[in-house]
Amino acid sequence: MALRMTITEDRDVVIVALAARIDSFAIEELYDGFEQVKKTGKRNIVLMMRDLESINSRGIATLISFFKWAKEEGKSVKLAQVPQNIMHLLSLLGIEKLTAIYDTLPEAIEGFEQDLAEDLPEDMPTMDEAAPRGRVSSPRRKSRTSLVLGGAALALLILLVLFFLLRGEKKGPEADLQPLLKRIGLLEERMAKLESRAKEPLQIQEKLEGLTRNLNERLSHLEKDINQIKEEAASAKKRTEVIQPAAPAPSAPARSQAKPGDARLHTVAPGENLFRIALRYNLTVEELRRLNNLRPDQSLRVGQKLIVARGD
The missing domain is CATH 3.30.750.24 (STAS domain)
Known part of the structure; x- marks a missing residue:
């Protein structure tokens, strides 16, 4: 102040x-x-x-x-x-x-x-004492003069x-x-020195109060983030609970009617590979490649015809 x-x-x-x-x-x-x-x-x-x-x-x-x-x-x-x-x-x-x-x-x-x-001064003469009071005898006047x-x-x-x-x-x-x-x-x-010692507890208290404020702010932010995550999870759950029409089952690949004396063929469908096709017809991948003269690095095409068995 x-x-x-x-x-x-x-x-x-x-x-x-x-x-x-x-x-x-x-x-x-x-x-x-x-x-x-x-x-x-x-x-x-x-x-x-x-x-x-x-x-x-x-x-x-x-x-x-x-x-x-x-x-x-x-x-x-x-x-x-x-x-x-x-x-x-x-x-x-x-x-x-x-x-x-x-x-x-x-x-x-x-x-x-x-x-x-x-x-x-205590013995300072006053004006009344110093002033003459009329005619007096000569010895008395001299004594007053000496006193003054x-x-x-x-x-x-x-x-x-x-x-x-x-x-x-x-x-x-x-x-x-x-x-x-x-x-x-x-x-x-x-x-x-005494003031500095007295201020030390106050400084420590101020630091603790500052740390407490920062911690409260961080906890508040974390709480907001957690609530937001909960809200997003709840909305996502609601969306997944909505009943959607079932997708039609993929039709089985058309099988060619094998004729006596003809080889059996298989038409490659989307998502199929040599391993799945060989497994379906109880073949190995090498046997399937040999039947169709396929190289190891050759890939399949959708709609491609593959021989899966020789005709008798």
Whole structure:
């Protein structure tokens, strides 16, 4: 499922809701969304990950780059409603050092107010305290003046300390970026192996389903062929059962009336040969050939007259 990124503004807070998956195909969309957040000019930013399913190493690197930009520009970024699987990954990478993570969106927004309260010096004099209240004696005016100057010096000192702390924090992400990326790479390799192992049963199941479909198709074709053969056999049986008129029996070959002193003759009928004719008249094939002066390679003709016995 493609990345869904929703950006809304609530007073001085920009809320970025991330949903679905952050993979290699969603990096460009994630980058464009962060650019849109930068253009709002808001100081406080909340990344809400309640509906985020997964994030790869390039997505985490893009997040770290966004945190780095926020530090450099004096922005504050917080995470809210992080799913358990992504929270485990971020904890392994030490993301808590770069940003705060809250269970709910209201808690994250309240965290900005707490940060603002912590940034204000506790002993900063108010306007009422600094304003003159009429004519007073010289020693009291000098004591108030010294208090104002002391408060201003203390505020300046606090600002200097915060400045150097922020400068030190700016170097932190840059120094920790390479180890984090190495950790991300190792974790991504492990996740890829786990995903490949998880996909193996699915691939086997898909192959079995494919084989089952092919087998069912072949069985269906065989069943159709068997039914067709049965139908053809049944129709052929019906055709053979139709009563046909019996063919007239072939008439016996006309026998010549043998006269005393004449040789007996036989007229060759269709389908007859020397063997059948010799067998009919109790002769051998050689005797039949000798009586009719036939060569071994000479064939018979229908209607040919053959001598089958000598006259007495």
